[in-house]
Amino acid sequence: MARQIGDVIVDLQNISLRFGGVKALTDISFNVKEHEIRSIIGPNGAGKSSMLNVINGVYHPQEGQIFFKGALRKKMEPHEAAEQGIARTFQNIALFKGMTVLDNIMTGRNLKMKCNFLQHALYWGAAQKEEIAHRIKVEEVIEFLEIQDIRKTPVGRLPYGLQKRVELARALAAEPHILLLDEPMAGMNVEEKQDMCRFILDVNDHYGTTIVLIEHDMGVVMDISDRVVVLDYGKKIGDGVPEEVKNNPEVIKAYLGTSH
Amino acid sequence: MLYREAGQFKATYAEDSQIFPIRQDKIGFWVLMLVFGVAVPLLSNEYWLKAILIPVLIFSLAAIGLNILTGYAGQLSLGSAAFMAVGAFAAYNFILRIEGMPFLVALVLAGLTAALVGIMFGLPSLRIKGFYLAVATLAAQFFIVWALVKFPWFSNNSSSGVVTAQDVTILGYTFVTPESKYVLTFLIVALMALLAKNMVRSSTGRAWMAVRDMDVAAQVIGFRLMRTKLLAFAVSSFYCGVAGALYAYTYIGTVEPEGFNLDLSFKILFMIIIGGVGSIMGSFLGAAFIVLLPIFLDNVVPVIFGDSLGAGFVSNFQLIVFGGLIIFFLIVEPHGLARLWQIAKEKLRLWPFPH
Ligand SMILES: Nc1ncnc2c1ncn2[C@@H]1O[C@H](COP(=O)(O)OP(=O)(O)OP(=O)(O)O)[C@@H](O)[C@H]1O
Numbered sequence: 136m137a138r139q140i141g142d143v144i145v146d147l148q149n150i151s152l153r154f155g156g157v158k159a160l161t162d163i164s165f166n167v168k169e170h171e172i173r174s175i176i177g178p179n180g181a182g183k184s185s186m187l188n189v190i191n192g193v194y195h196p197q198e199g200q201i202f203f204k205g206a207l208r209k210k211m212e213p214h215e216a217a218e219q220g221i222a223r224t225f226q227n228i229a230l231f232k233g234m235t236v237l238d239n240i241m242t243g244r245n246l247k248m249k250c251n252f253l254q255h256a257l258y259w260g261a262a263q264k265e266e267i268a269h270r271i272k273v274e275e276v277i278e279f280l281e282i283q284d285i286r287k288t289p290v291g292r293l294p295y296g297l298q299k300r301v302e303l304a305r306a307l308a309a310e311p312h313i314l315l316l317d318e319p320m321a322g323m324n325v326e327e328k329q330d331m332c333r334f335i336l337d338v339n340d341h342y343g344t345t346i347v348l349i350e351h352d353m354g355v356v357m358d359i360s361d362r363v364v365v366l367d368y369g370k371k372i373g374d375g376v377p378e379e380v381k382n383n384p385e386v387i388k389a390y391l392g393t394s395h
Numbered sequence: 396m397l398y399r400e401a402g403q404f405k406a407t408y409a410e411d412s413q414i415f416p417i418r419q420d421k422i423g424f425w426v427l428m429l430v431f432g433v434a435v436p437l438l439s440n441e442y443w444l445k446a447i448l449i450p451v452l453i454f455s456l457a458a459i460g461l462n463i464l465t466g467y468a469g470q471l472s473l474g475s476a477a478f479m480a481v482g483a484f485a486a487y488n489f490i491l492r493i494e495g496m497p498f499l500v501a502l503v504l505a506g507l508t509a510a511l512v513g514i515m516f517g518l519p520s521l522r523i524k525g526f527y528l529a530v531a532t533l534a535a536q537f538f539i540v541w542a543l544v545k546f547p548w549f550s551n552n553s554s555s556g557v558v559t560a561q562d563v564t565i566l567g568y569t570f571v572t573p574e575s576k577y578v579l580t581f582l583i584v585a586l587m588a589l590l591a592k593n594m595v596r597s598s599t600g601r602a603w604m605a606v607r608d609m610d611v612a613a614q615v616i617g618f619r620l621m622r623t624k625l626l627a628f629a630v631s632s633f634y635c636g637v638a639g640a641l642y643a644y645t646y647i648g649t650v651e652p653e654g655f656n657l658d659l660s661f662k663i664l665f666m667i668i669i670g671g672v673g674s675i676m677g678s679f680l681g682a683a684f685i686v687l688l689p690i691f692l693d694n695v696v697p698v699i700f701g702d703s704l705g706a707g708f709v710s711n712f713q714l715i716v717f718g719g720l721i722i723f724f725l726i727v728e729p730h731g732l733a734r735l736w737q738i739a740k741e742k743l744r745l746w747p748f749p750h
């Protein structure tokens with residue numbers, strides 16, 4: 136592979152997160168390196184989604200520190216994480232239901248758009264130029280993900296698999312440094328999964344985007360990940376390259392103990 | 396083959412993102428502009444201009460205001476009439492108290508005043524949603540009307556807050572005739588509708604809709620919740636404020652705070668429900684519908700049922716029809732008349748070959 140794995144870009148240290156009495160994450164440390172595909176696996180309720188929510192500021196952990204590009208990160212709101220180049224998709228699709236595919240993907244570029252509402256109201260000169268420039272970028276994403284023929288469709292009318300793809304498109308439109316994907320292949324058939332894997336690998340390869348992936352399909356995870364971290368009941372029980380993780384006795388126990 | 400995009404290929408994204416990408420729509424738009432901008436004032440009688448066309452335009456503007464807040468940004472408001480009141484009384488005071496204040500400047504200042512008040516009452520939206528926010532805007536409705544009555548300064552010490560709008564003069568021309576007032580109203584409303592359409596089809600509108608549809612996802616892709624919601628409150632109130640000022644200056648002439656009561660707020664809400672939530676055109680359709688329906692029923696009901704039923708029956712019948720329509724649209728077609736129109740167009744586009 137052409138891409139070179141770089142330095143640590145996100146470093147999570149001793150993260151603990153509680154919801155009332157529920158301990159979602161307990162003392163978890165791991166890091167993500169630039170350009171790698173880093174997977175988070177674990178049984179249901181292990182705290183995987185919570186982990187992503189901590190990384191992009193949706194949840195604020197009670198304990199622990201997060202270093203981002205080497206600097207200690209203060210309490211960060213989701214929109215600030217977006218400004219730092221972190222994009223994501225959600226486990227339960229979080230598209231804007233009342234908007235078309237095109238508009239949904241256009242929202243992904245909002246941080247790169249500089250015109251204000253008065254310029255938008257006039258839709259003249261700068262505002263129109265900007266809208267078109269970003270439309271061109273969005274069309275590239277649309278072409279890349281092969282969704283040209285559904286551009287103008289309201290997202291609510293799309294089948295599940297395509298909605299997942301549109302959500303990925305919206306995240307990619309932001310040209311993120313780090314892409315957080317929460318079960319992007321859940322509920323897909325084999326063919327759709329293959330497409331999705333291809334897209335993820337392509338993004339990683341062409342744009343060097345760092346990817347943090349949550350996925351239940353072990354075949355996929357072991358295939359495409361550079362490194363894997365394993366959570367169980369909010370605790371880290373394994374971390375390493377796929378081979379190591381596969382042979383880790385604790386991981387095997389956790390997985391045999393559940394339906395996976 | 397009357398209404399068809401066949402053969403109209405869009406070579407650039409600029410063409411594809413026009414307001415009216417289909418040529419027939421563009422022609423239709425200009426025909427409408429000519430009809431309502433030129434033919435109507437020339438041909439209509441005074442009754443139509445004063446009692447129907449001017450109020451329809453003004454209510455359309457208020458409905459656009461509410462649609463921006465509720466239809467696009469998803470923040471339910473029951474205070475539209477109060478923001479109209481702010482606009483009306485602000486315009487009155489700017490013209491009264493500032494020597495030589497040009498009317499159009501007063502109109503903009505009235506809108507800005509309403510926008511400021513709107514931002515103030517929009518602050519709770521950062522914490523509360525849905526039903527509770529509606530209750531908060533209800534508080535705005537009652538508080539504003541109360542304040543305008545309570546402090547005589549707003550109405551220049553007139554009894555119970557009644558004020559008479561000054562003459563409307565622009566560049567030395569005074570708008571006295573219904574025709575001239577109609578044309579002025581038409582131009583302002585058409586311009587503001589265009590500006591609103593532009594906002595909702597660009598990044599500003601996408602921010603509003605994103606916050607409406609899923610606020611967590613909106614934040615995660617970088618929209619700022621507070622800024623987006625407050626901008627919706629400001630722009631919405633600006634529109635309602637200008638509508639209120641026009642209501643006083645080109646429509647009824649004499650206004651009192653009580654005239655901008657909760658009933659009127661509900662009327663505007665019904666306009667967007669019937670016309671189409673989240674549609675600029677729907678705002679016009681809804682306003683026209685709600686202004687015309689009572690007039691239509693007044694004329695039709697006695698003919699069908701005879702005079703024997705008495706005057707009370709007609710007004711009750713109106714309420715029943717309104718109630719029924721609101722329920723119908725809420726359940727069957729939440730996107731209102733605008734959506735029905737769109738469906739009709741889609742059918743027409745395929746006609747006569749449905750497949
Ligand atoms: N917002 C919240 N409020 C309360 N509890 C929460 C919240 N989010 C997560 N939890 C709890 O935290 C724990 C971890 O949940 P999380 O969604 O992170 O698991 P997960 O590994 O993503 O599971 P799955 O594979 O089912 O998606 C669960 O016990 C869950 O109930």
Ligand SMILES: [Mg+2]
Pocket residue numbers: 183184185226317
């Ligand atoms: Mg999860």
